[in-house]
Amino acid sequence: MTTSPHPVLWLKAGAITDAAGLLIQPGSLLIELASPMHDESLAPLHGDLLAVGSHPQVATHPAAPHALQLQRPGSLIIPALINAHTHLDLTHLGTIEHDPQQGFVAWINQIRAGRLSTDELIRQSVQHGVECSLAGAVVAVGDIAGVGSLVPLKTLQDSPLVGVSFIEYFGIGAAEDGSTARIAAMTPHAAPPQSGVRLGLQPHAPYSAGPRLYRAAMTQAQRHDLPLATHLAETAEERAFIADAAGPLRQFLERLNLWTPQIANEVGAGKTPIEHLQAELAAAPWLLAHLNFVTDHDLSLLAEMDCSVAYCPRTHEFFSHEATLGPHPYRRLINAGVNVALGTDSVAGLPGFSAIGKGPLKPLTPWDDAKLLRRRDHANPLELLKMMTINAARALRMAESLFTLQPGPIAGLATIEIAGPATSSNPLAAALDSASSPQLMSGADLAKENSSTTDSHSAETS
Numbered sequence: 321m322t323t324s325p326h327p328v329l330w331l332k333a334g335a336i337t338d339a340a341g342l343l344i345q346p347g348s349l350l351i352e353l354a355s356p357m358h359d360e361s362l363a364p365l366h367g368d369l370l371a372v373g374s375h376p377q378v379a380t381h382p383a384a385p386h387a388l389q390l391q392r393p394g395s396l397i398i399p400a401l402i403n404a405h406t407h408l409d410l411t412h413l414g415t416i417e418h419d420p421q422q423g424f425v426a427w428i429n430q431i432r433a434g435r436l437s438t439d440e441l442i443r444q445s446v447q448h449g450v451e452c453s454l455a456g457a458v459v460a461v462g463d464i465a466g467v468g469s470l471v472p473l474k475t476l477q478d479s480p481l482v483g484v485s486f487i488e489y490f491g492i493g494a495a496e497d498g499s500t501a502r503i504a505a506m507t508p509h510a511a512p513p514q515s516g517v518r519l520g521l522q523p524h525a526p527y528s529a530g531p532r533l534y535r536a537a538m539t540q541a542q543r544h545d546l547p548l549a550t551h552l553a554e555t556a557e558e559r560a561f562i563a564d565a566a567g568p569l570r571q572f573l574e575r576l577n578l579w580t581p582q583i584a585n586e587v588g589a590g591k592t593p594i595e596h597l598q599a600e601l602a603a604a605p606w607l608l609a610h611l612n613f614v615t616d617h618d619l620s621l622l623a624e625m626d627c628s629v630a631y632c633p634r635t636h637e638f639f640s641h642e643a644t645l646g647p648h649p650y651r652r653l654i655n656a657g658v659n660v661a662l663g664t665d666s667v668a669g670l671p672g673f674s675a676i677g678k679g680p681l682k683p684l685t686p687w688d689d690a691k692l693l694r695r696r697d698h699a700n701p702l703e704l705l706k707m708m709t710i711n712a713a714r715a716l717r718m719a720e721s722l723f724t725l726q727p728g729p730i731a732g733l734a735t736i737e738i739a740g741p742a743t744s745s746n747p748l749a750a751a752l753d754s755a756s757s758p759q760l761m762s763g764a765d766l767a768k769e770n771s772s773t774t775d776s777h778s779a780e781t782s
């Protein structure tokens with residue numbers, strides 16, 4: 321009999337790998353599950369990894385003889401994934417077709433028009449996003465919650481996902497004082513530290529949030545130990561706005577009666593977005609979404625900072641940013657020592673997503689972004705797995721070890737069916753290059769195994 325009150329699972333797979341350099345073919349994992357699994361539960365299996373190694377090595381563990389065995393000889397096992405930047409409250413929209421000729425402001429207007437106004441509709445959209453995430457083997461998100469709404473945070477806290485819900489703040493020019501006061505008055509009572517989903521703060525972007533708003537967010541973040549994020553260096557329009565105080569984003573602010581002489585003093589000095597926010601970025605570990613263009617001077621500044629980057633490759637392609645901004649600098653960032661994670665951004669800026677209720681559920685996962693980088697750039701598979709696990713954990717200030725397969729607590733496991741993983745010299749490359757997609761291991765996997773075995777040890781799960 322096992323002495324543990326929790327069921328122990330012995331997973332035998334064709335191959336096991338993680339971004340910390342583990343590679344075992346074939347391999348075994350022994351996990352003490354955090355809770356008894358319900359047969360129909362789609363919640364990710366998680367718990368304490370007791371042992372990892374070859375089948376004979378793991379067989380020597382005292383808990384092994386009583387463990388429930390799962391066989392996955394044709395699969396690669398990896399840690400469950402993190403989506404470092406997304407907007408689950410926009411999942412209801414599905415893909416919004418974008419005409420690059422119309423520019424970024426036309427896109428912003430479509431998103432503004434599509435935002436939901438009731439708590440119940442926001443909850444449904446985030447919940448749909450949770451289901452799309454789980455379907456893509458994602459267990460943790462850096463989710464942008466929208467303006468002032470705690471509904472996405474609560475919805476995530478009620479879901480199997482963990483991560484950060486970044487409350488978003490807009491406020492520039494005539495609107496900056498009001499937003500700065502709101503941020504100064506907020507208290508993070510909604511996210512107790514023991515919760516798996518933390519509250520974070522996100523001034524939207526430097527063309528929609530003024531420097532005082534950024535500094536107010538930093539003050540609150542420091543006071544309550546909250547993660548910080550922002551959109552930065554995303555579009556040609558942003559580049560023109562910061563450098564020259566000109567272009568469609570200035571006209572946009574003028575139309576909204578937000579433009580003030582003070583903004584004119586703060587932008588238009590020929591700076592890049594990173595130079596514009598240099599003092600703020602240097603003072604806290606920001607998560608910077610996009611960073612689609614950087615100069616060599618920006619790189620030298622970033623190399624001295626503790627900021628992370630969430631690169632969203634499919635969104636970058638969707639907006640044809642390469643045509644106006646050149647290739648995304650993720651390799652240059654990595655070479656400069658910057659921590660780069662993968663994000664999907666919202667489904668609105670990704671191809672092939674249906675509006676809620678209008679089509680089949682499609683996985684929302686950085687795995688598909690990694691596949692793009694593999695296909696297009698022949699990116700290193702281990703580097704890609706890092707960007708979906710340990711780099712993203714660091715970016716969201718979560719424990720990196722939850723997303724490796726070292727003994728200790730783990731956030732979840734994903735399994736990918738591939739032909740001959742036990743013999744492939746690089747099963748992760750084979751998985752990324754195959755048509756297979758990662759599946760989260762869940763209670764449903766145990767149920768299938770339970771129904772196909774007469775092993776009396778399965779009674780221990782009850």
Ligand SMILES: [Zn+2]
Binds near residue numbers: 407551609
């Ligand atoms: Zn975003």
